[in-house]
Amino acid sequence: MRHTISCLVENKFGVLSRVAGLFSGRGYNIESLSVGETLDPAISTMTIVTSGDDQIIEQITKQLNKLIDVIKVVDLVEVEHVEREMVLVKVNPKKENKAEVLRLTEIFRGRVIDSSQKTYTVEITGDERKIEAFIELMKPMGIKEFMRTGKVAIARESIKPK
Amino acid sequence: MKKTGSEIFLESLKRQGVKHIFGYPGGVVLNIFDMLYDDKNIELILTRHEQGAVHAADGYARSTGKPGVALVTSGPGATNTVTGIATASMDSIPMVVFTGQVPTMLIGNDAFQEADIVGITRPCTKYNYLVKDVSDLAETIAEAFHIATTGRPGPVLIDLPKDVSVGKVEPVYPSSVKIRSFNPTVEGNPWMIKRAAHEIEKSKKPVIIAGGGVIHSEASKELKQLAELTEIPVTTTLMGLGAFPGTHKLFLGMPGMHGTYYANKAIQASDLLISVGMRFDDRVTGKIAAFAPNAKIIHVDIDPTSIRKNVRVDIPIVGDAKRILADMVAAVKKETKKQWGEIRKSWLKEINKWKKQHPLEYEYSDEVIKPQFVIEKLYELTKGNAIISTEVGQNQMWAAQFFKYNKPRTWLSSGGLGTMGYGFPAAIGAQLAHPNKIVIDIAGDGSIQMNIQELATAVINKLPVKVAILNNRYLGMVRQWQELFFKERYSHTGLDVVPDFVKVAEAYSAVGLRAEKPSEVEPVIKEALKTKAPVFMDFVCDWKEKVYPMVPAGAAIDEMLLLEKEEKKEKKRKLKAVK
Numbered sequence: 001m002r003h004t005i006s007c008l009v010e011n012k013f014g015v016l017s018r019v020a021g022l023f024s025g026r027g028y029n030i031e032s033l034s035v036g037e038t039l040d041p042a043i044s045t046m047t048i049v050t051s052g053d054d055q056i057i058e059q060i061t062k063q064l065n066k067l068i069d070v071i072k073v074v075d076l077v078e079v080e081h082v083e084r085e086m087v088l089v090k091v092n093p094k095k096e097n098k099a100e101v102l103r104l105t106e107i108f109r110g111r112v113i114d115s116s117q118k119t120y121t122v123e124i125t126g127d128e129r130k131i132e133a134f135i136e137l138m139k140p141m142g143i144k145e146f147m148r149t150g151k152v153a154i155a156r157e158s159i160k161p162k
Numbered sequence: 163m164k165k166t167g168s169e170i171f172l173e174s175l176k177r178q179g180v181k182h183i184f185g186y187p188g189g190v191v192l193n194i195f196d197m198l199y200d201d202k203n204i205e206l207i208l209t210r211h212e213q214g215a216v217h218a219a220d221g222y223a224r225s226t227g228k229p230g231v232a233l234v235t236s237g238p239g240a241t242n243t244v245t246g247i248a249t250a251s252m253d254s255i256p257m258v259v260f261t262g263q264v265p266t267m268l269i270g271n272d273a274f275q276e277a278d279i280v281g282i283t284r285p286c287t288k289y290n291y292l293v294k295d296v297s298d299l300a301e302t303i304a305e306a307f308h309i310a311t312t313g314r315p316g317p318v319l320i321d322l323p324k325d326v327s328v329g330k331v332e333p334v335y336p337s338s339v340k341i342r343s344f345n346p347t348v349e350g351n352p353w354m355i356k357r358a359a360h361e362i363e364k365s366k367k368p369v370i371i372a373g374g375g376v377i378h379s380e381a382s383k384e385l386k387q388l389a390e391l392t393e394i395p396v397t398t399t400l401m402g403l404g405a406f407p408g409t410h411k412l413f414l415g416m417p418g419m420h421g422t423y424y425a426n427k428a429i430q431a432s433d434l435l436i437s438v439g440m441r442f443d444d445r446v447t448g449k450i451a452a453f454a455p456n457a458k459i460i461h462v463d464i465d466p467t468s469i470r471k472n473v474r475v476d477i478p479i480v481g482d483a484k485r486i487l488a489d490m491v492a493a494v495k496k497e498t499k500k501q502w503g504e505i506r507k508s509w510l511k512e513i514n515k516w517k518k519q520h521p522l523e524y525e526y527s528d529e530v531i532k533p534q535f536v537i538e539k540l541y542e543l544t545k546g547n548a549i550i551s552t553e554v555g556q557n558q559m560w561a562a563q564f565f566k567y568n569k570p571r572t573w574l575s576s577g578g579l580g581t582m583g584y585g586f587p588a589a590i591g592a593q594l595a596h597p598n599k600i601v602i603d604i605a606g607d608g609s610i611q612m613n614i615q616e617l618a619t620a621v622i623n624k625l626p627v628k629v630a631i632l633n634n635r636y637l638g639m640v641r642q643w644q645e646l647f648f649k650e651r652y653s654h655t656g657l658d659v660v661p662d663f664v665k666v667a668e669a670y671s672a673v674g675l676r677a678e679k680p681s682e683v684e685p686v687i688k689e690a691l692k693t694k695a696p697v698f699m700d701f702v703c704d705w706k707e708k709v710y711p712m713v714p715a716g717a718a719i720d721e722m723l724l725l726e727k728e729e730k731k732e733k734k735r736k737l738k739a740v741k
Contacts, residue, residue, distance in 0.1 A: 014284075059471060
């Protein structure tokens with residue numbers, strides 16, 4: 001099963017390679033990884049998407065916790081959370097498809113952020129399924145290339161007042 | 163007052179109580195070595211290879227419980243430490259290794275003797291540092307010692323660029339270390355401990371498996387209390403030898419691939435395994451799916467990743483073995499009021515039956531020296547009062563089987579990584595820490611050649627280490643596998659040219675002795691024990707001898723190959739002939 005693991009880590013050089021090395025050294029798979037600073041510039045957050053059975057995921061979270069530079073590990077499967085990913089798609093549509101690209105972009109609440117004589121570059125934000133659906137729809141239009149950010153995720157606050 | 167990085171380095175080590183460093187000099191550590199030249203408090207032991215330095219620091223650490231320290235230069239000096247560091251890492255040995263590095267402004271330029279040792283050792287250290295600024299040095303060293311010795315111990319490496327050892331700063335030595343992301347759990351969960359006590363009460367066939375963690379946490383006393391209170395038999399893994407007295411009536415010897423028949427039988431028949439400070443290594447469990455099929459498992463370990471890594475666990479308890487065992491003793495006393503002697507009678511009887519059926523055995527010969535006989539004699543003539551280190555292979559397994567370890571920290575062996583060449587430098591480190599004890603490296607003729615140059619270290623530092631070479635002219639363990647599983651095709655295991663170890667010893671100004679017949683074994687050992695200098699004892703052994711019992715790879719641990727005595731073999735041959 002696929003898991004999204006959120007990790008607070010010390011913002012030091014070498015931390016990324018410690019985390020990446022843990023996965024490669026033990027044969028775990030990283031499907032996507034995104035890193036960014038938090039409110040406290042001494043701490044970064046990593047969102048790692050990985051997959052494995054329960055025992056493997058348990059090992060992954062324990063092994064991450066064991067790394068000296070890792071402050072906190074949360075497997076987001078266990079908590080309510082929201083997640084988003086962004087993709088930039090550069091399409092190269094034939095003349096008759098140009099309007100369709102713009103229409104689909106609108107339907108997906110995306111934006112055209114760059115255009116040239118031949119291409120549009122479209123930005124789409126959403127969960128994985130939405131991103132994938134958009135890419136599928138764009139394929140017949142002629143995708144030149146696309147770039148995905150990898151997933152970021154955040155736990156939801158309880159909506160009931162405490 | 164401002165101090166140089168080299169001065170801060172030395173002062174930091176003194177504050178950690180370091181008395182000895184094992185090392186080897188080189189270009190970028192010249193400034194530190196210059197400081198060591200006339201320092202009165204810290205002695206540097208010059209080894210003859212950086213790998214030897216790290217293994218010696220490891221032997222020092224295992225035999226004392228204090229962190230070992232090594233200091234080497236950059237590039238090849240640093241890369242030569244990798245095997246030693248990985249050895250310590252696999253066996254959770256506290257150690258701080260300092261490597262020199264090219265000046266910070268040259269890092270990344272492929273400078274002379276530059277190696278990215280922090281990158282290279284990342285997976286085999288508990289943590290590692292590149293110090294980029296001399297003002298971070300004092301704090302980094304304090305942190306490194308804290309990390310190496312706290313929780314599950316392990317090696318930490320500090321890479322010191324030359325300009326950091328030369329640079330000057332007003333040092334601030336931290337009085338304590340706090341790392342927000344590193345707080346190992348020490349106290350066991352009381353509810354789990356209570357549950358464990360109830361499982362002990364319910365169980366009819368319990369077994370304790372103790373590992374190296376019991377030694378690291380100095381929990382032997384508590385382990386003995388629990389075992390004696392509840393009359394539960396104890397088996398210790400290779401790493402745990404000495405954690406429980408080898409001569410105790412509840413002791414089952416070692417489990418696993420070359421474990422005793424009765425330890426493996428007891429585990430497989432048990433209904434409760436109490437495993438403490440061990441990690442269910444594949445050499446212990448054999449085929450996982452068939453391991454201890456009827457047992458509930460209580461697993462005590464300071465490292466949460468060890469729990470449920472290889473086997474299912476019913477009662478996980480994360481924390482320090484010493485505290486948890488003490489708490490378990492208290493919980494058993496409080497929660498259960500039983501006459502254990504009566505309750506355990508039938509279980510211990512069953513075990514004793516297995517002990518009688520297949521004790522550890524070999525066939526003695528008058529003509530050729532059996533390696534097991536050498537080890538029995540070493541045990542007899544030292545009365546067990548020795549620190550034993552081993553190399554890896556048959557020598558290691560026989561040393562584990564036929565010597566009895568009654569005290570912790572008297573058994574030094576590379577269990578996890580299985581490093582040939584470990585035992586001799588480790589013995590040197592242990593001898594330095596224990597000048598008045600007998601320290602013996604039990605070696606093979608293959609392994610001893612992997613760090614034989616350290617004989618110079620032993621001679622020059624007057625460390626009277628004894629090396630018992632079980633010389634069978636083969637890489638015996640691999641040969642054994644080839645005999646049993648590869649149709650006796652001895653591919654590259656015959657060491658056709660084995661040096662004359664007596665002459666080698668003499669060439670280094672050490673003492674060399676040789677025994678070629680069983681009757682010569684005792685006199686040679688006696689002579690060696692009398693000698694106040696390093697001694698190589700060359701025991702010319704039966705090359706065909708094999709380690710038994712043996713669990714073939716992939717088999718369950720009760721599917722053991724056992725020693726077949728000659729008479730039995732003869733009968734079989736005759737039977738075949740008749741057919």
